[in-house]
Amino acid sequence: MGQFDMVKDFFLGISRSRIALVGAMLVTVVTPLLLGYMLVDTLWHVKNPYFGGAVYLLLGPVFLGGLAMIFVGSFIFRGTREVHLFTLEYLRKYFTEPQLFGRLRRNVFLIVLLTSINFTVFSLFLYRAYHYMESTTFCGQFCHKVMNPEFTAYQNGPHSRVTCVECHIGSGADWFVKSKISGARQLLAVVANTYPRPIATPVHGLRPARDTCEKCHRPELFHGDKLVVKNRFLDDEKNSVIHDVLLMKIGSAGDRAQSSHGIHWHVAPENSITYQATDHSRMVIPEVRLKTKDGKEVVFRTPDAEQLLGAASGKAEDREMDCIDCHNRPSHVYLSVEDALDRKLLEGAIPSGLPFIKRQALAAVTAKYPSSEAAQTGIAETLTKWYQANQAELIKQKPQLLAQAISGAQTAYAQNVFPEMNIGWGTYVKQIGHGEDFNIGCFRCHDDRHKSADGRTISADCNTCHTMLAMEEANPSILKTLRGE
């Protein structure tokens, strides 16, 4: 009768096949480890990216591979003389002979137990692995060197509590699959060390922003203007502050038959703005097309459009405008050197009471350094040398002023410049606004050079987008009024 013991036959089947045997060994060793680690991770949310990597990218696949090997191994072995498992004849015998059927029932318990353990581990693994792959820890820190700039800038941006996947993948299975394919390609590039430094922007495969941003923001519900006050520190002895005060016409994308107007008019449902860019970075835009509700299309072209589009010979990118054409740095906010230092001065991380600190810090952080470490020591040395030579008395009395200034300047550098990835000041251009030279951002289109057939232009008038309430003033009366002084 021994030859008809199903459980015994099952193990015999496994042991006779080398593949299945190795598989069984792997599963036996890995199951308790995997289960234990997943429990630890579930209960305590381990933040170390390599812990997750070891569990979900190594142990998990080994477990799945082991199960597959058992299955395949036992199948390959079916039909041999000693082990008849999986043959129709064998099974028929078990189900028809009463004595054998009784034993079968007892054995069913064992099989159900084993299967349910595997099934539990398997589904827990799928669930946890999915969450791990969607975590900011995995996206931002697993390939530490490559993602360090984005992760750092992300943590200093307004979206540091929004996960990477909410913007980069969004909901739906199609983008999930796309992202995993592209993720696998990126992982290979990291392993082969062929990834670009810096990572090029704009990201051409990015999911249309309307699918992601609008899960949280609804520009059609915006209304009114937004008061924007900018503070800038000058490079004089007192580090004097001046202000720009603007009333930003952010407008509305229109809702419930309310008309759209102002800056968010571009993304109103009744408008469609498409443009042709002739370079990878979308800085050169010779043609803009506007389609309105009544189906009319207006085409705005620069005087050299023909020539530029001809030179691109059909390779120009044709793109529908969305949030990212203005908000291209919603999350990875790399500041300009002026903005970075001004912010530190405003927060007090760099003491504005230290004479000439804006000017000297600017010189220290804009020097060329081969690495992040070299920059940290270089900034400290440059500032110490200058203040010892020019403000010896002051820093003797108040050494903490200089120490604080050095630390603030070092932080400003570390948050925005990453020599290892060839990211310097201003490598990533911010398209919201126009820069000091009025040649980027909005002014890629709003330059009065884009003309329609009937002579209309995309306006560069200073009051199109904002009302200037004060420009570079030390003590603007508008701020006094607003503060009730």
Ligand code: HEC
């Ligand atoms: C609020 C939305 C948002 C979040 C959250 C976000 N990103 Fe991005 N990210 C963007 C946008 C938009 C771009 C594209 C910029 C462009 O095309 O000019 C981008 C670009 C990138 C780039 C290309 C290089 C660059 O700096 O432009 C990388 C890499 C990146 N993101 C990684 C991450 C990682 C890692 C996280 C999480 C730690 C993350 N992102 C979180 C919106 C987001």
Ligand code: HEC
């Ligand atoms: C999961 C929700 C979520 C998603 C997705 C999201 N945001 Fe936000 N966003 C927020 C929250 C919350 C804030 C407010 C943060 C604060 O004030 O600290 C914010 C703030 C902003 C601000 C104001 C920033 C500032 O400096 O005051 C802008 C602009 C913005 N988001 C644009 C975008 C764009 C563009 C996208 C798509 C690429 C996007 N957001 C995707 C939740 C989100």
Ligand code: HEC
């Ligand atoms: C034509 C350029 C442009 C487009 C397109 C655009 N925005 Fe804006 N958005 C702006 C500007 C400019 C501001 C004001 C920035 C400031 O505070 O200085 C702004 C402000 C915002 C704010 C902050 C509002 C507040 O009250 O502080 C959010 C959130 C925002 N936009 C989300 C979006 C989303 C989501 C989309 C896409 C559906 C979008 N924007 C499309 C230019 C644009």
Ligand code: HEC
């Ligand atoms: C891809 C080209 C493009 C870019 C980039 C662009 N715009 Fe526009 N914008 C247009 C077009 C086209 C019009 C419509 C011009 C017309 O009909 O006269 C327009 C109109 C406007 C209007 C008037 C809307 C109304 O109420 O009628 C405002 C305000 C505006 N843009 C602000 C901005 C701001 C701010 C930025 C940058 C953050 C910006 N635009 C970037 C193409 C662009």
Ligand code: HEC
């Ligand atoms: C097409 C829209 C648009 C036009 C036209 C425009 N601006 Fe602006 N401007 C902006 C936006 C958007 C910002 C805000 C950028 C930000 O939030 O950082 C800005 C910011 C500014 C600032 C604050 C400092 C800075 O650079 O951030 C000044 C000063 C300024 N604009 C002056 C002008 C002057 C002068 C003109 C006319 C020659 C003009 N702008 C035309 C959209 C425009």
